[in-house]
Amino acid sequence: MNPFVLLVARDLKLAWREGGAVFTALGFYLAVVAMLPFGLGPDLNLLSRIAPGVLWVALLLSALLSVDRIFHNDFEDGALEPMAGGPLPLELVAAAKSLAHWLSTGLPLVLAAPLLGLLLNLPSEAYGMLMLTMLVGTPAVSFIGSIGAALTLGLRRGGLLLSLLILPLQVPVLIFAVSAVTVSVTGPGSPLPALAILAALSLASMVLAPLAAAAAIRMNLQ
Amino acid sequence: MPDLGPHASFIWLAYGAAVVVLAGLVAWLRADLRAQQALLTELESSLTRGRSAKPRSGRRKPTGKRTKDRKP
Amino acid sequence: MQKYANPTRFMTFSGAVLPWLTAAAALLLAVGLYLAFFVAPPDYQQGQTVKIMFIHVPSAWLAMLGYTVIAVSAFTSLVWRHPLADVSAKAAAPIGAAFTLLALVTGMLWGKPMWGTYWVWDARLTSVLVLFLLYLGLIAIWQAIEEPSRAGRAAAILALVGFVNVPIIKFSVDWWNTLHQPASVARLGGPAIHPTILMPLLVMAVALTCLFFVLHMTAMRTEILKRRISALRLRQVTDAAGA
Numbered sequence: 018m019n020p021f022v023l024l025v026a027r028d029l030k031l032a033w034r035e036g037g038a039v040f041t042a043l044g045f046y047l048a049v050v051a052m053l054p055f056g057l058g059p060d061l062n063l064l065s066r067i068a069p070g071v072l073w074v075a076l077l078l079s080a081l082l083s084v085d086r087i088f089h090n091d092f093e094d095g096a097l098e099p100m101a102g103g104p105l106p107l108e109l110v111a112a113a114k115s116l117a118h119w120l121s122t123g124l125p126l127v128l129a130a131p132l133l134g135l136l137l138n139l140p141s142e143a144y145g146m147l148m149l150t151m152l153v154g155t156p157a158v159s160f161i162g163s164i165g166a167a168l169t170l171g172l173r174r175g176g177l178l179l180s181l182l183i184l185p186l187q188v189p190v191l192i193f194a195v196s197a198v199t200v201s202v203t204g205p206g207s208p209l210p211a212l213a214i215l216a217a218l219s220l221a222s223m224v225l226a227p228l229a230a231a232a233a234i235r236m237n238l239q
Numbered sequence: 240m241p242d243l244g245p246h247a248s249f250i251w252l253a254y255g256a257a258v259v260v261l262a263g264l265v266a267w268l269r270a271d272l273r274a275q276q277a278l279l280t281e282l283e284s285s286l287t288r289g290r291s292a293k294p295r296s297g298r299r300k301p302t303g304k305r306t307k308d309r310k311p
Numbered sequence: 312m313q314k315y316a317n318p319t320r321f322m323t324f325s326g327a328v329l330p331w332l333t334a335a336a337a338l339l340l341a342v343g344l345y346l347a348f349f350v351a352p353p354d355y356q357q358g359q360t361v362k363i364m365f366i367h368v369p370s371a372w373l374a375m376l377g378y379t380v381i382a383v384s385a386f387t388s389l390v391w392r393h394p395l396a397d398v399s400a401k402a403a404a405p406i407g408a409a410f411t412l413l414a415l416v417t418g419m420l421w422g423k424p425m426w427g428t429y430w431v432w433d434a435r436l437t438s439v440l441v442l443f444l445l446y447l448g449l450i451a452i453w454q455a456i457e458e459p460s461r462a463g464r465a466a467a468i469l470a471l472v473g474f475v476n477v478p479i480i481k482f483s484v485d486w487w488n489t490l491h492q493p494a495s496v497a498r499l500g501g502p503a504i505h506p507t508i509l510m511p512l513l514v515m516a517v518a519l520t521c522l523f524f525v526l527h528m529t530a531m532r533t534e535i536l537k538r539r540i541s542a543l544r545l546r547q548v549t550d551a552a553g554a
Contacts, residue, residue, distance in 0.1 A: 168469060174455075181447060182452065185473075188480050188483060188484070189483035193486070233468050236464040236468070237465075244353065244359035244360070246358065249424050250360060250363055253363040253421065256417060256420070257366045260412065260413045264405075264409050272533040286546065286550070
């Protein structure tokens with residue numbers, strides 16, 4: 018089997034065994050969404066209007082929490098260095114690990130979103146498009162996040178710095194994802210342009226982010 | 240000075256903010272530069288003092304590069 | 312030593328240029344302020360508050376110029392490992408951030424009389440806010456990594472990633488803004504700009520750009536000195552160890 022697939026499978030196995038990190042991310046997602054009504058009041062009309070945005074922002078924050086795992090454990094164990102010299106170019110190593118993160122952490126968050134949508138009285142017409150934007154957009158979240166993870170390897174308080182670095186870069190993903198959902202519910206026009214741009218952003222990040230992440234890893238390995 | 244209209248305070252505040260930010264920046268950068276210049280002359284003189292006590296090959300220019308990372 | 316000759320040459324070059332550039336900046340600022348307060352007429356729509364534009368617009372331009380300087384320096388640092396490139400990027404970051412902050416503050420003060428509220432999520436202010444966050448990230452990463460050349464490399468990667476994202480962010484914020492704002496919001500700057508408004512704007516822009524480069528060169532000189540000091544301190548330690 019080719020080394021890329023092997024690496025993805027290995028990271029998935031590790032994430033499955035570790036388990037805790039994914040559940041922490043899911044728990045955080047629930048906690049943040051649950052906080053909203055305490056801050057804003059239980060008015061279901063208000064909540065349903067802001068639900069798509071809240072679900073996306075909370076997902077972003079939860080994913081941010083988990084993203085430094087992409088390289089951290091292997092870096093600490095000293096396993097990144099042989100990977101850098103191995104049969105797979107470091108860029109593909111970064112891509113494989115980011116993909117594994119999306120599959121192991123991003124997708125569970127996406128699956129949790131509709132349940133949390135119930136808490137926020139998400140309009141029923143919005144569920145489909147919400148899921149679609151999340152499926153299309155969360156790869157970008159993982160891949161752009163991997164850049165921050167690679168840059169902050171081995172730093173104390175790296176997690177906070179990571180958030181500051183990554184959140185501004187996620188703004189376009191957030192804008193187009195929520196735009197697609199809102200437009201599909203209230204109009205005007207079609208959500209397809211926003212969705213198409215979101216897809217383009219995800220695809221671009223899957224190609225370009227590993228380049229930056231690999232450069233950052235190389236810098237950190239020296 | 241012409242009449243600055245009903246919102247004159249906003250105009251003053253804006254220009255005032257510019258003065259504060261830019262003058263602050265100028266002051267900070269100049270102070271930093273002077274501090275480093277003072278440190279440098281002090282260090283250089285202490286090194287030559289130390290050097291004159293021991294025989295050493297000629298004075299090499301500092302490279303300023305590749306200081307080892309001191310983190311464990 | 313070829314590698315060290317560049318910083319020394321830069322110190323000589325900047326030492327010669329700085330007095331002239333500073334004088335030019337001061338002179339242009341004086342001219343610009345005079346034009347702004349005594350020549351520029353009130354705008355038919357905004358009244359005298361249009362004078363805030365003479366600070367706000369150049370600050371916004373410099374916010375973007377600063378980031379471009381950082382991105383170019385970052386690219387030079389990563390591709391050619393030019394010793395001054397890191398210094399240039401590190402020096403530019405706080406200066407660019409200061410101009411970005413100034414653009415935000417003056418934008419808020421301009422917006423309050425015009426729109427009745429201090430903050431508006433219009434496309435321009437929002438993009439500048441995101442740019443400010445990008446600057447903060449750069450400054451934070453310079454602070455977080457101790458070893459200067461590694462910090463330089465990390466910051467360079469981040470700067471280039473951010474630079475590629477800036478047009479995307481701008482595009483997405485424009486998109487978002489047209490979705491949420493009614494089209495009747497008054498455009499900043501209004502219709503075609505009259506020369507009596509354009510002249511002070513251009514003079515202030517050039518003046519503040521000169522100031523930017525005065526500050527940039529000063530900060531570069533300081534950073535070069537810091538690196539020399541660091542090397543000398545290392546020599547002090549090794550000298551003492553070898554005694």
